[in-house]
Amino acid sequence: MxxxxxxxxxxxxxxxxxxxxxxxxxxxxxxxxxxxxxxxxxxxxxxxxxxxxxxxxxxxxxxxxxxxxxxxxxxxxxxxxxxxxxxxxxxxxxxxxxxxxxxxxxxxxxxxxxxxxxxxxxxxxxxxxxxxxxxxxxxxxxxxxxxxxxxxxxxxxxxxxxxxxxxxxxxxxxxxxxxxxxxxxxxxxxxxxxxxxxxxxxxxxxxxxxxxxxxxxxxxxxxxHLDGICHVYIDAEADKTKALNIAINAKTHRYGTCNTMETLLVDSAVAAETLPELADHYAQLGVELRGCARTLEILPNINAATEEDWATEYLAPVLAVKLVDGMDEAIAHINRYGSHHTDAIITENYTKARAFLREVDSSSVMVNASTRFADGFEYGLGAEIGISTDKIHARGxxxxxxxxxxxxxxxxxxxxxx
Amino acid sequence: MxxxxxxxxxxxxxxxxxxxxxxxxxxxxxxxxxxxxxxxxxxxxxxxxxxxxxxxxxxxxxxxxxxxxxxxxxxxxxxxxxxxxxxxxxxxxxxxxxxxxxxxxxxxxxxxxxxxxxxxxxxxxxxxxxxxxxxxxxxxxxxxxxxxxxxxxxxxxxxxxxxxxxxxxxxxxxxxxxxxxxxxxxxxxxxxxxxxxxxxxxxxxxxxxxxxxxxxxxxxxxxxHLDGICHVYIDAEADKTKALNIAINAKTHRYGTCNTMETLLVDSAVAAETLPELADHYAQLGVELRGCARTLEILPNINAATEEDWATEYLAPVLAVKLVDGMDEAIAHINRYGSHHTDAIITENYTKARAFLREVDSSSVMVNASTRFADGFEYGLGAEIGISTDKIHARGxxxxxxxxxxxxxxxxxxxxxx
Structure with a gap:
C-alpha cells in the first residue's frame, strides 16, 4: 500500500x-x-x-x-x-x-x-x-x-x-x-x-x-503558533520596582519559551534612571543586551542592535532594548515588529493602561504583569495544545x-x- | 503600475x-x-x-x-x-x-x-x-x-x-x-x-x-459558504400537520436560497400516510419530486432519484425524497450527503429531538421548525455577511x-x- x-x-x-x-x-x-x-x-x-x-x-x-x-x-x-x-x-x-x-x-x-x-x-x-x-x-x-x-x-x-x-x-x-x-x-x-x-x-x-x-x-x-516576539514596555509613569521585577522575570524566568520577552521598550523619559540598574541585573544573569543608538548613549558597553534584532525571537539569554518617545511609539513598534503573541505595559497611568490594552494587536495584552503568564495553565485552561498567533478562531x-x-x-x- | x-x-x-x-x-x-x-x-x-x-x-x-x-x-x-x-x-x-x-x-x-x-x-x-x-x-x-x-x-x-x-x-x-x-x-x-x-x-x-x-x-x-444541501426529516413520531407545513415551507417559501430544503427524508413507518398528501401539495406548487426506489412504490408517478441527487443543491423547484428506517439512518444520510448547513427533524419524541440536535453535524440544527429560519435577520444578528459552512471560527x-x-x-x- x-x-x-x-x-x-x-x-x-x-x-x-x-x-x-x-x-x-x-x-x-x-x-x-x-x-x-x-x-x-x-x-x-x-x-x-x-x-x-x-x-x-x-x-x-x-x-x-x-x-x-x-x-x-x-x-x-x-x-x-x-x-x-x-x-x-x-x-x-x-x-x-x-x-x-x-x-x-x-x-x-x-x-x-x-x-x-x-x-x-x-x-x-x-x-x-x-x-x-x-x-x-x-x-x-x-x-x-x-x-x-x-x-x-x-x-x-x-x-x-x-x-x-x-x-x-x-x-x-x-x-x-x-x-x-x-x-x-x-x-x-x-x-x-x-x-x-x-x-x-x-x-x-x-x-x-x-x-x-x-x-x-x-x-x-x-x-x-509562529513565533513569540514578546515586548515589555516601561512607560514614563511606571512603578520602578514593578518595572524591574517584570523586566527581569519576563526575560530570565525561562529563555526558551515563546512567552519570554525578546525586546524591551523603555520610555526615553525614564531610561537614564532605569536602564543602568536593569543592565546590572541582566549582566549578573548573563543576558546579552543589544541596544538602539539612544540606548547605547546610556549603556555604552553593550552591543548595537540591528534592524533584524527587532524581528528576532532569540529563545536565548539575549535581549534587544529600544528607547521610545511615549506609548504611541511603543505600540507602533509592537504592532510592526512583534508576532501578535504577548506584550505588556508597565505603568501606573489609567488612561495609558486602557489604551494599550485596546490598541496592541496581540493575543495577550498585559498591564503590570510578566509576559510569562501567557500560558494555558496560568490562564486556567487546564492544559493547552498550543498558543495561537492567528487572528481567526482562537487567539492565545x-x-x-x-x-x-x-x-x-x-x-x-x-x-x-x- | x-x-x-x-x-x-x-x-x-x-x-x-x-x-x-x-x-x-x-x-x-x-x-x-x-x-x-x-x-x-x-x-x-x-x-x-x-x-x-x-x-x-x-x-x-x-x-x-x-x-x-x-x-x-x-x-x-x-x-x-x-x-x-x-x-x-x-x-x-x-x-x-x-x-x-x-x-x-x-x-x-x-x-x-x-x-x-x-x-x-x-x-x-x-x-x-x-x-x-x-x-x-x-x-x-x-x-x-x-x-x-x-x-x-x-x-x-x-x-x-x-x-x-x-x-x-x-x-x-x-x-x-x-x-x-x-x-x-x-x-x-x-x-x-x-x-x-x-x-x-x-x-x-x-x-x-x-x-x-x-x-x-x-x-x-x-x-x-459552499452550498446549502438542507434536509427535513419527518420522523415516525412527527405531528402530521407540523410535518406538512414545514416540508412545504422549507421547500417552497423561496427556491433560490441556501437554507431551502433540497432533500426530504421520511421515516418508512409514516411514509404511506404522509407522502401522497405532501406530493399533492408539491404538485400544485409545481415542485418536481425525485424519489428513491421505496418512495416510487408509494408515489409511482414521480421521477427516480440518482445517487447524484442526494448531493445536489437544486436552488429550483425540485426535491429529492428518500425513505429511511428510523432516525439513525436519517442522521447518517445527512452527515454524509449534506453540506453541514441546516437540517431539521420533525418529531414529538423528546429523546429523538435531543439526539438529533447533538448528532447532526451542521451549522444549524432544528426541531420542528423550517430550515428557512437559518438567516442572520431571523437569528437576530441584525445583518449577515454570509452563512459559514466551515467548522472553525464561525458556523452558520x-x-x-x-x-x-x-x-x-x-x-x-x-x-x-x-
Whole structure:
C-alpha cells in the first residue's frame, strides 16, 4: 500500500470515529483517559525499550544534544504523561454546552451548542510526550485525531499509541479515534494537510520553519503558533520596582519559551534612571543586551542592535532594548515588529493602561504583569495544545474550548417562515 | 503600475487604516455609516448613471437575464442600501467588549476582549449592493476592507465607493478603511488572496465554483459558504400537520436560497400516510419530486432519484425524497450527503429531538421548525455577511461578531511567574 492510500484509509477511519467520539458520554471519555494513564503506567518498560531504540538511532544519526534531550522518555516524563491524562480527565467537558438560548420574535427558540471540530491532524517534532498530551485534549473535546510525530521518535510514539488504544478499548470507544501515523515517509505530512474531506483542522507544533511550510501547503485550516516576539514596555509613569521585577522575570524566568520577552521598550523619559540598574541585573544573569543608538548613549558597553534584532525571537539569554518617545511609539513598534503573541505595559497611568490594552494587536495584552503568564495553565485552561498567533478562531493559549466550535440549535413548535 | 504593485499598495493602506478603525469610537463609526447613507441618497442619479453603463456593457456582452437582474440598481435597491446602512449603525458595537474577567490564583485578573480581525478581503459577483452591505458590516466591526466585486459591476461599484469615502471623510475616519478594487484585471483576485501580511481573512460570496477556487488558492484564512444541501426529516413520531407545513415551507417559501430544503427524508413507518398528501401539495406548487426506489412504490408517478441527487443543491423547484428506517439512518444520510448547513427533524419524541440536535453535524440544527429560519435577520444578528459552512471560527450566519475575535487581557499589580 502506498502512502496516499494509507493516509486516505486513516482519514476515512478518523472521519467515521469522529462521529462516535462526538457523541460519546463524558464519563466514557474520562474512563478512556484514565485507562490510558493506567496502560502507560503498566507499560513503562516497553516505553523505555522503544525509546531506547529511538535514542540509539538518533545518536547514530548524529542528532545534537538538545534534540536527544527532547526525544528522551525519562521516568519523570512518563510520570508527566500519566499525570497529564488524569488532569485532562478531571477537566470539564466543553462538548454539548448550550448558551444564549432565547426566544426570537418568530417563536423559535435559538441557542448555540458547543461541538467538536471533527478530525484534528497534529504534526509535531521530536518530543514523544506530545503524542499523549495532544491525543488527550482532542479526545476530551470530542474530536478524532491523526498524529504525525517526528520520524526520530517513531518507536516511542508507536509504543505510546498502543497504550492509547488500550485505553480507548477499555472504555468501549473506537480505537481509530486516535491514530498515530506508522510511517516515517515525509509524504504522509503532505497527504495529511491536503485531505479536507477527512481532516477539519491541522495543529502543527514545532519550529517556525515547519509551521510556515505547513501553513503554506495546507488545504485545510491551520491553527498555528509562529513565533513569540514578546515586548515589555516601561512607560514614563511606571512603578520602578514593578518595572524591574517584570523586566527581569519576563526575560530570565525561562529563555526558551515563546512567552519570554525578546525586546524591551523603555520610555526615553525614564531610561537614564532605569536602564543602568536593569543592565546590572541582566549582566549578573548573563543576558546579552543589544541596544538602539539612544540606548547605547546610556549603556555604552553593550552591543548595537540591528534592524533584524527587532524581528528576532532569540529563545536565548539575549535581549534587544529600544528607547521610545511615549506609548504611541511603543505600540507602533509592537504592532510592526512583534508576532501578535504577548506584550505588556508597565505603568501606573489609567488612561495609558486602557489604551494599550485596546490598541496592541496581540493575543495577550498585559498591564503590570510578566509576559510569562501567557500560558494555558496560568490562564486556567487546564492544559493547552498550543498558543495561537492567528487572528481567526482562537487567539492565545488554546485549550479544550479552542478545539471546539459552536453550532446553532433551533427549537420550534412547527414554525414556518412567512 | 502593475496589478501586483497596485494590490500591495491597497494592502499597505488597508493595514494602516485597520489600526485606526480598530480603535475608532462607536459614535464615529455610526456617524460614518449614516453619512454614507446620506451620500447614497444624494447620489441616486450618479449611481443610476454608472449602473446604466454596466447594464449596457452587460447587454452588449450577452449576460443572461438573471445576471442582468442581479446587476441592476433599481430605486428599491438603492433604498435598501440606505436602510441597511442605517440598520448597521443601530446595531450594538461588538468591539472592545470584555467578558469572563476573573482573578487567577497568581493574582492576575484575566479576561477576554472582543477585537476586530484586521483587514478583510471580500470577493463577490455581480450584485453591486453587496459593496455597501459588506463595507458597512466590516466598518462597524472595526475592520478595514478591500472589496473586489464582479468586473461587470465596476462602474456601479466605483460610484458606491465614492459615497462610502464621503461618509468616512465626514466622520473623520481614514478613507482607506474601505477600498474598492478599481481594476477588472482578474489577477487582482489572485493577489488579494495571497497577501497574508496585509489581509487577515477572505470572505468570498458567490457561486460554489468561485468559492472553491478561492479556498484552494488562498494563502490566508477563508470564511466560506459552499452550498446549502438542507434536509427535513419527518420522523415516525412527527405531528402530521407540523410535518406538512414545514416540508412545504422549507421547500417552497423561496427556491433560490441556501437554507431551502433540497432533500426530504421520511421515516418508512409514516411514509404511506404522509407522502401522497405532501406530493399533492408539491404538485400544485409545481415542485418536481425525485424519489428513491421505496418512495416510487408509494408515489409511482414521480421521477427516480440518482445517487447524484442526494448531493445536489437544486436552488429550483425540485426535491429529492428518500425513505429511511428510523432516525439513525436519517442522521447518517445527512452527515454524509449534506453540506453541514441546516437540517431539521420533525418529531414529538423528546429523546429523538435531543439526539438529533447533538448528532447532526451542521451549522444549524432544528426541531420542528423550517430550515428557512437559518438567516442572520431571523437569528437576530441584525445583518449577515454570509452563512459559514466551515467548522472553525464561525458556523452558520456570520454577523458582526463573526468578523471579530477575542484576545486575552491581563491586569496585574506587578505579578511575576515564580
Amino acid at each position: 502506498n502512502v496516499a492510500e494509507y493516509m486516505t484509509e486513516l482519514g476515512e477511519q478518523a472521519r467515521a470515529a469522529s462521529r462516535e467520539i462526538a457523541r460519546a458520554d463524558t464519563g466514557d471519555k474520562n474512563r478512556a483517559l484514565l485507562a490510558m494513564a493506567d496502560a502507560i503506567d503498566a507499560s513503562r518498560e516497553a516505553l523505555v525499550d522503544a525509546n531506547q531504540k529511538d535514542m540509539q538511532n538518533g545518536r547514530d544519526k548524529g542528532l545534537d544534544a538538545a534534540m536527544l534531550d527532547r526525544l528522551e522518555l525519562t521516568p519523570a516524563r512518563i510520570d508527566g504523561m500519566i499525570e497529564g491524562l488524569r488532569q485532562v480527565a478531571a477537566l470539564p467537558d466543553p462538548v454539548g454546552g448550550i448558551t444564549d438560548m432565547n426566544y426570537r420574535p418568530s417563536g423559535i427558540q435559538l441557542g448555540k451548542m458547543r461541538v467538536p471540530l471533527g478530525v484534528i491532524g497534529i504534526i509535531y517534532e521530536s518530543r514523544p510526550n506530545v503524542t499523549c498530551e495532544a491525543a488527550s485534549l482532542c479526545l476530551k473535546s470530542g474530536n478524532a485525531t491523526i498524529l504525525r510525530g517526528g520520524s526520530e521518535a517513531i518507536h516511542s510514539n508507536q509504543a505510546i499509541a498502543a497504550c492509547i488504544r488500550q485505553g480507548l478499548e477499555a472504555a468501549g470507544l473506537p480505537q481509530t479515534a486516535v491514530q498515530v501515523v506508522a510511517t516515517t515517509d515525509r509524504e504522509a505530512v503532505g497527504q495529511l494537510i491536503t485531505m479536507p474531506d477527512y481532516v477539519d483542522v491541522i495543529v502543527p507544533r514545532g519550529g517556525k520553519g515547519l509551521i510556515e511550510r505547513i501553513a503554506n501547503d495546507a488545504r485545510v485550516p491551520v491553527i498555528k 493559549p488554546v485549550g479544550l474550548e479552542g478545539l471546539t466550535s459552536q453550532k446553532y440549535v433551533v427549537l420550534g413548535d412547527g414554525q414556518v417562515r412567512v | 502593475n496589478v501586483a504593485e497596485y494590490m500591495t499598495e491597497l494592502g499597505e493602506q488597508a493595514r494602516a487604516a485597520s489600526r485606526e478603525i480598530a480603535r475608532a469610537d462607536t459614535g464615529d463609526k455610526n456617524r460614518a455609516l449614516l453619512a454614507m447613507a446620506d451620500a447614497i441618497d444624494a447620489s441616486r442619479e450618479a449611481l443610476v448613471d454608472a449602473n446604466q453603463k454596466d447594464m449596457q456593457n452587460g447587454r452588449d456582452k450577452g449576460l443572461d437575464a438573471a445576471m442582468l437582474d442581479r446587476l441592476e440598481l433599481t430605486p428599491a435597491r438603492i433604498d435598501g442600501m440606505i436602510e441597511g446602512l442605517r440598520q448597521v449603525a443601530a446595531l450594538p458595537d461588538p468591539v472592545g467588549g470584555i467578558t469572563d474577567m476573573n482573578y487567577r490564583p497568581s493574582g492576575i485578573q484575566l479576561g477576554k476582549m472582543r477585537v476586530p480581525l484586521g483587514v478583510i478581503g471580500i470577493i463577490y459577483e455581480s450584485r453591486p449592493n453587496v459593496t455597501c452591505e459588506a463595507a458597512s458590516l466590516c466598518l462597524k466591526s472595526g475592520n478595514a476592507t478591500i472589496l473586489r466585486g464582479g468586473s461587470e459591476a465596476i462602474h456601479s461599484n466605483q460610484a458606491i465607493a465614492a459615497c462610502i469615502r464621503q461618509g468616512l471623510e465626514a466622520a473623520g475616519l481614514p478613507q482607506t478603511a474601505v477600498q474598492v478594487v478599481a481594476t477588472t484585471d482578474r489577477e487582482a483576485v489572485g493577489q488579494l488572496i495571497t497577501m497574508p501580511d496585509y489581509v487577515d481573512v477572505i470572505v468570498p460570496r458567490g457561486g460554489k465554483g468561485l468559492i472553491e477556487r478561492i479556498a484552494n488558492d488562498a494563502r490566508v484564512p477563508v470564511i466560506k 450566519p456570520v454577523g458582526l461578531e463573526g468578523l471579530t475575535s477575542q484576545k486575552y487581557v491581563v491586569l496585574g499589580d506587578g505579578q511575576v511567574r515564580v
